Amino acid sequence: MPGKKKLLRSQQWFGRDGKMGFIYRSWVKNRGIPHDQFDGRPVIGICNTYSELTPCNSHFRTLAEQVKTGVWEAGGFPLEFPVMSLGETLLRPTAMLFRNLASMDVEESIRGNPIDGVVLLMGCDKTTPSLLMGAASCDLPTIGVSGGPMLSGWYKGQRIGSGTNTWSLSEDLRAGKITKDEYHEAESCMHRSHGHCMTMGTASTMACMVEALGVGLPGNAAYPAVDARRNLLARGAGRRIVEMVKEDVKLSAILTRKAFENAIRVNAAIGGSTNAVIHLIAIARRIGVELDLDDWDQLGRDVHTLVNLMPNGKFLMEDFCYAGGLPAVLRELGENGLLNKRALTANGRTIWQNNKAAENNNAEVIMPFAAPFKRDTGIAVLRGNLCPDGAIIKPSAATPALMQHKGPAVVFEDIDEFHRRIDDPKLKVDENSVLVLKNCGPKGYPGMAEVGNMALPPALLKRGITDMLRISDARMSGTAYGTVVLHVAPEAAAGGPLALVQEGDLVELDVAARKLHLHVSDKELARRRAAWKPPAPAMTRGYTRLYVDHVNQANDGCDLDFLVGKSGAAVARDNH
Numbered sequence: 050m051p052g053k054k055k056l057l058r059s060q061q062w063f064g065r066d067g068k069m070g071f072i073y074r075s076w077v078k079n080r081g082i083p084h085d086q087f088d089g090r091p092v093i094g095i096c097n098t099y100s101e102l103t104p105c106n107s108h109f110r111t112l113a114e115q116v117k118t119g120v121w122e123a124g125g126f127p128l129e130f131p132v133m134s135l136g137e138t139l140l141r142p143t144a145m146l147f148r149n150l151a152s153m154d155v156e157e158s159i160r161g162n163p164i165d166g167v168v169l170l171m172g173c174d175k176t177t178p179s180l181l182m183g184a185a186s187c188d189l190p191t192i193g194v195s196g197g198p199m200l201s202g203w204y205k206g207q208r209i210g211s212g213t214n215t216w217s218l219s220e221d222l223r224a225g226k227i228t229k230d231e232y233h234e235a236e237s238c239m240h241r242s243h244g245h246c247m248t249m250g251t252a253s254t255m256a257c258m259v260e261a262l263g264v265g266l267p268g269n270a271a272y273p274a275v276d277a278r279r280n281l282l283a284r285g286a287g288r289r290i291v292e293m294v295k296e297d298v299k300l301s302a303i304l305t306r307k308a309f310e311n312a313i314r315v316n317a318a319i320g321g322s323t324n325a326v327i328h329l330i331a332i333a334r335r336i337g338v339e340l341d342l343d344d345w346d347q348l349g350r351d352v353h354t355l356v357n358l359m360p361n362g363k364f365l366m367e368d369f370c371y372a373g374g375l376p377a378v379l380r381e382l383g384e385n386g387l388l389n390k391r392a393l394t395a396n397g398r399t400i401w402q403n404n405k406a407a408e409n410n411n412a413e414v415i416m417p418f419a420a421p422f423k424r425d426t427g428i429a430v431l432r433g434n435l436c437p438d439g440a441i442i443k444p445s446a447a448t449p450a451l452m453q454h455k456g457p458a459v460v461f462e463d464i465d466e467f468h469r470r471i472d473d474p475k476l477k478v479d480e481n482s483v484l485v486l487k488n489c490g491p492k493g494y495p496g497m498a499e500v501g502n503m504a505l506p507p508a509l510l511k512r513g514i515t516d517m518l519r520i521s522d523a524r525m526s527g528t529a530y531g532t533v534v535l536h537v538a539p540e541a542a543a544g545g546p547l548a549l550v551q552e553g554d555l556v557e558l559d560v561a562a563r564k565l566h567l568h569v570s571d572k573e574l575a576r577r578r579a580a581w582k583p584p585a586p587a588m589t590r591g592y593t594r595l596y597v598d599h600v601n602q603a604n605d606g607c608d609l610d611f612l613v614g615k616s617g618a619a620v621a622r623d624n625h
């Protein structure tokens with residue numbers, strides 16, 4: 050009927066007569082909600098990953114209150130709900146094992162409840178992809194609000210960055226360059242405010258991805274967690290999501306192929322985390338966008354790293370914010386033909402409308418495209434007989450001299466063997482060796498831990514060697530650096546050729562040729578394969594069993610095979 054207002058989804062609960070209307074409304078009224086809140090106004094879910102076990106998200110109660118205020122101001126009805134929160138630093142064996150579990154929690158919590166639109170509060174590494182994956186499978190109007198980075202760490206007059214300086218200080222301690230007391234003092238100086246890691250690690254990278262994809266509002270990536278503008282952003286998201294529901298702008302209108310192309314180029318321009326490769330493929334495949342490793346290799350090829358941030362450079366997210374943040378990077382990309390300018394964003398404007406006038410206030414932190422921080426540094430995707438389904442390397446964090454390298458393998462069958470042997474003075478290793486680590490992939494670890502940036506042998510550290518070629522089926526922290534080949538697929542535990550590498554085999558890396566080759570004959574590899582036995586299953590019950598039985602390999606985003614795709618938001622049946 051012309052002019053008839055479309056009933057919102059939440060009215061399938063709150064707009065009902067009889068017993069079901071009573072049930073759906075009455076219990077919500079128990080904290081003093083007046084009857085007029087159920088009159089058909091947009092109901093906004095606030096998906097909160099607050100947890101004291103996730104220190105990076107410890108300020109999310111404040112952020113949620115800001116979102117609520119914005120929703121009220123715009124005439125909506127906010128309802129906050131908790132979901133599984135994944136803290137990178139405390140959760141064992143690795144938060145990545147539970148990314149898909151958390152995404153299931155998010156998906157079912159959104160779909161099963163009377164929600165018309167959702168604001169996702171996310172910060173620590175895996176909380177961002179898990180929330181985006183779950184929301185993508187429901188496809189309601191959605192805005193992402195990142196928690197923001199911590200203030201810069203400072204120690205003895207120097208910036209120290211999350212993770213990046215954890216690795217370097219730990220190596221200094223192992224090499225005897227600093228004392229244990231100094232090490233403990235640095236520990237207190239590194240993380241000194243609310244917020245997530247303030248290097249361009251995975252959390253900052255994913256916050257940039259949220260902004261580049263258009264799911265977040267401009268400024269989402271870089272305002273520090275304790276900056277008043279972070280609260281304003283949350284409040285603005287609360288206001289805007291109410292409008293998005295009225296305009297019926299679903300997440301799929303924003304998460305298009307063009308948006309993912311923008312995000313991949315932004316990842317190269319910021320020198321972003323290798324973890325984004327896995328997460329973006331998983332998110333894309335939930336919403337129904339085709340995305341694979343070749344897209345990462347091709348789209349990132351002509352992009353330079355503009356941002357001089359740790360782990361690749363010297364500054365931190367606070368500096369990035371003051372320099373202009375992601376808007377300044379997006380403007381550089383747009384002016385150099387590397388942005389799909391018409392991609393829609395959550396505020397209803399295109400990405401170019403949002404960013405075309407952005408200013409760069411510090412060209413030492415955000416360098417211009419014409420004179421970039423590092424040239425041609427997008428994620429490189431390697432192929433060869435050691436990784437038939439691909440492997441990746443982050444050139445901006447690697448040593449140029451090692452980008453073409455051939456050397457004998459020093460092999461560790463698993464992470465326990467690595468820990469047992471790496472400090473052994475009798476370990477036969479020199480700077481030309483290639484450290485090869487097996488059984489740390491999705492099924493093998495399980496959960497594909499961030500152990501790919503293996504610590505170097507102390508004898509080499511003492512000689513001043515700071516990098517070696519390292520290869521594994523593991524991931525690496527976004528805060529880490531080095532010439533590290535990651536995500537080898539198929540992984541060793543799934544019978545990939547990595548499982549067949551033996552001590553002393555010659556391994557060749559040629560990043561320019563995108564090649565990773567094991568110099569062992571096909572005949573010999575076939576002989577070794579016939580003798581290979583898969584490792585015993587890590588777990589026989591529970592979620593880990595489900596995960597190991599169903600997890601996809603790294604090149605397919607490590608989602609569970611039955612979670613790929615979306616089911617929308619319809620639920621036909623009542624609960625009573």
Ligand code: FES
Binds near residue numbers: 105173211245246250
């Ligand atoms: Fe949470 Fe780094 S540990 S973002």
